[in-house]
Structure formats: C-alpha cells, structure tokens
Amino acid sequence: MNRRPAVLVIAGSDSSGGAGLIRDVQVLNALGVDSLCAITAVTAQSDSQVCAAQLLPPEHVRAQIRAALSTRSVGAIKIGMLGDEAIVAAVVQSLPSRTTAPIVLDPVLCSSSGAPLLDAGGRQAMLRDLLPRVTVLTPNLPEAATLLDEPVAVDERAQARQGRQLHALGPEAVLLKGGHATGPEATDLLVTGHNSIHRLTSPRLNATRRGTGCSLASAIAAGLASGLSLHAACIQAKRYVHSMMAAADSALRAKLSRAELRRK
Numbered sequence: 001m002n003r004r005p006a007v008l009v010i011a012g013s014d015s016s017g018g019a020g021l022i023r024d025v026q027v028l029n030a031l032g033v034d035s036l037c038a039i040t041a042v043t044a045q046s047d048s049q050v051c052a053a054q055l056l057p058p059e060h061v062r063a064q065i066r067a068a069l070s071t072r073s074v075g076a077i078k079i080g081m082l083g084d085e086a087i088v089a090a091v092v093q094s095l096p097s098r099t100t101a102p103i104v105l106d107p108v109l110c111s112s113s114g115a116p117l118l119d120a121g122g123r124q125a126m127l128r129d130l131l132p133r134v135t136v137l138t139p140n141l142p143e144a145a146t147l148l149d150e151p152v153a154v155d156e157r158a159q160a161r162q163g164r165q166l167h168a169l170g171p172e173a174v175l176l177k178g179g180h181a182t183g184p185e186a187t188d189l190l191v192t193g194h195n196s197i198h199r200l201t202s203p204r205l206n207a208t209r210r211g212t213g214c215s216l217a218s219a220i221a222a223g224l225a226s227g228l229s230l231h232a233a234c235i236q237a238k239r240y241v242h243s244m245m246a247a248a249d250s251a252l253r254a255k256l257s258r259a260e261l262r263r264k
Contacts, residue, residue, distance in 0.1 A: 005225040006034040008068050008101075009218070010061075010091055011080030012041035012053070012108075012117070019045070019112070019211035024078060024218040031222040031240070036074060038064035040091075041083045041117075050115035055083040058090035065094040074101050075225025078218050079134070081108040085121035092129045098172065102135040102224040105171070106217035107143050123147065132170030136230060138217045139166065140177045156187065163191040175200075175234055177216065186242075190234055200234060202242045216241045 007028055014020035020043065025035045040061050044051040068074075077095065082088050095103065107126060109118050118126070127147060131137060144162045145152040153159040156178075163176040178187040190198040219240045223233025 003072075004032055004034045005075040005222075005227075006036055006072060007218070007221045007225050008036045008038065008065070008074045008077045009080070009221075010038045010040060010065065010077065010082075011214070012043055012083065013039055014043055014045045014211075016045045016047060018047060019214050020080060023211040023214045024080065027215045027218040027240070028222050031219060031226075033075075033222040033225055036068040036071060038068055040087050041081055043081075043117075045111065049113045050111045050117075053083075053115075053117070055087060058086040061087055062090040062094050065091065069094075069096065075227075076221040077101050077103045078221040079103065079105045079130075080214055080217070081117050082122055082126070083117065084119045085125045088122050088125040088130055092125075092133060095133055098133060098135045102221075102230075103133060104217045104221045104224070105130065105134040105137050106213050107137065107139050107147060108213070109143050109146055127169060131166075134171045135224070136173040136175055136220065136234075137166060137171040138175045138177065138213065138220065140213060144176055156189070159189055160191070160197055163189050163197065164195060167191045167195075173230055175216075175220070177213070188234070188238060190231065192230070198231060200238050202238060212241055212245065215244060 009021060009024045011021045011024055014022060021037060021039060028035045038061055039056060041053055041055045043053040082091060110116050139147060141152050144166060148162055148165055153162050159176055163174045166174045174191040176189045185201045186204045188200040190200060216237050219237030220233045223236045228236065
C-alpha cells in the first residue's frame with residue numbers, strides 16, 4: 001500500500017494548541033499528509049500570552065532532524081519557531097538541500113501577543129545562513145519589516161519592494177502575506193525569480209485566529225510534498241486558510257447573535 005506523502009516539521013510546541021507544532025500537524029493531516037517532527041522549544045501559552053518558553057539544546061534539535069530524515073523520505077520541510085542563534089545553526093547544519101526536499105520557512109519572530117520568540121542573533125543567522133537554503137519564505141508584513149529593519153509596508157508598492165529585497169537574500173521565492181494590511185481584499189505577493197510577482201487575493205474577513213501563519217506555511221508544505229508547483233501550493237494554502245478564517249468568522253457572528261438575543 002502506498003504511504004501518504006510526509007512533511008518534516010521543525011517548530012516549537014504550543015500548550016494551547018492554537019499555533020506551533022500542534023497546529024502544523026492538524027493542517028497536514030487535514031490535507032492528507034503525514035508528519036515527522038523536530039521540536040525546537042516547549043512553550044506554555046494561552047490565547048492571550050506566552051507564559052513560559054524553554055528552548056531545547058541545539059544538539060537535541062539536530063538529533064531529532066537527523067533521526068526523522070533517516071526514518072522515511074519527506075516531500076517537504078516546514079520550519080517555524082527556532083528561538084535563538086544556536087538552534088538556527090543546528091537546523092542549517094542538518095537540512096538537506098532544497099533540491100532534495102523543498103523547504104518552507106515561516107519566520108516566527110514573536111507571538112501573537114508580542115512576546116519575542118527569536119533573539120537578535122537568531123534573526124541575523126536566519127538572514128545570513130538559513131534564507132539561502134529555503135524554497136519559500138512566508139513573512140507577514142511586520143515580520144518582513146523586522147527582517148529588513150524597515151517600517152511596515154503601507155501599500156502594495158512598498159510590499160512588492162520589500163518582497164524583492166527579501167528574495168535577494170537567497171530564498172527561491174517569498175510569499176509576503178497581506179493579512180495585516182487594510183482594504184476589502186487580503187492580497188499576498190509571491191515573489192519568484194526574475195522579479196516576477198504573482199498576486200494571490202481573497203476577500204478580507206473580520207475574524208482573527210491564532211496560528212494562521214503556521215497553517216499557511218504547513219499547507220504550502222503539504223502541497224509541495226504532494227507534487228504541486230510552488231504557485232499552485234500557495235493558491236491551495238491560501239484557500240485553506242481563508243476557509244479556516246471564514247469558519248471562525250461564522251462562529252463569531254453566531255456567538256454575537258446569541259448574545260444579542262439574550263439581551264432582548
């Protein structure tokens with residue numbers, strides 16, 4: 001019997017289940033893809049704050065990656081929270097070539113509540129050593145601005161410029177997510193070789209949900225592991241996250257309606 005495609009997830013755990021490794025595995029399973037895991041950090045989180053975080057020793061992260069890759073072949077690798085410079089270095093040393101397995105990097109710099117999840121040395125190591133190894137980088141607008149040490153882009157022209165700047169640092173492609181922008185549409189920009197830019201749009205929803213960055217990157221990895229082109233994998237991933245957000249939006253509207261009825 002043929003086994004399902006598999007993705008190696010390198011990320012931190014989130015005790016609330018709203019983001020991180022648990023969210024990654026949920027998304028991959030929903031898209032018909034198996035998961036192998038290398039945990040970089042154990043965090044205690046709720047929906048409103050990071051209560052504690054413990055980084056794993058770099059040698060243990062390295063051992064997990066090597067053990068996972070020796071267990072079975074993977075169709076893609078998804079990287080999330082790394083924590084510090086030493087773990088970034090351990091991951092870089094352990095990764096196969098992106099020609100062997102496409103690598104999706106979600107540059108987790110801080111939590112939704114604003115707690116830092118990657119130190120300054122880790123950011124520099126990510127820019128210098130990890131970006132040239134990845135297939136696609138998936139920053140949101142604040143993450144792109146932080147990586148480039150620039151203000152957050154306020155329009156699509158500035159977003160495109162920052163996407164090109166990040167692409168010049170070595171990844172094969174950059175998917176700059178527009179969820180933090182404004183307007184009736186949420187527009188992501190996929191920057192690939194020769195300064196080619198593809199616009200991926202969906203109606204903007206009012207709902208918010210933790211773990212959307214994890215979900216999008218994992219969904220892209222699932223598509224790549226299943227044999228989709230990068231462009232097709234990004235389209236599938238955006239549709240998946242939009243449907244997830246739409247469900248959250250519907251649930252919020254229903255909750256508000258019930259509350260309104262109780263007040264009457």
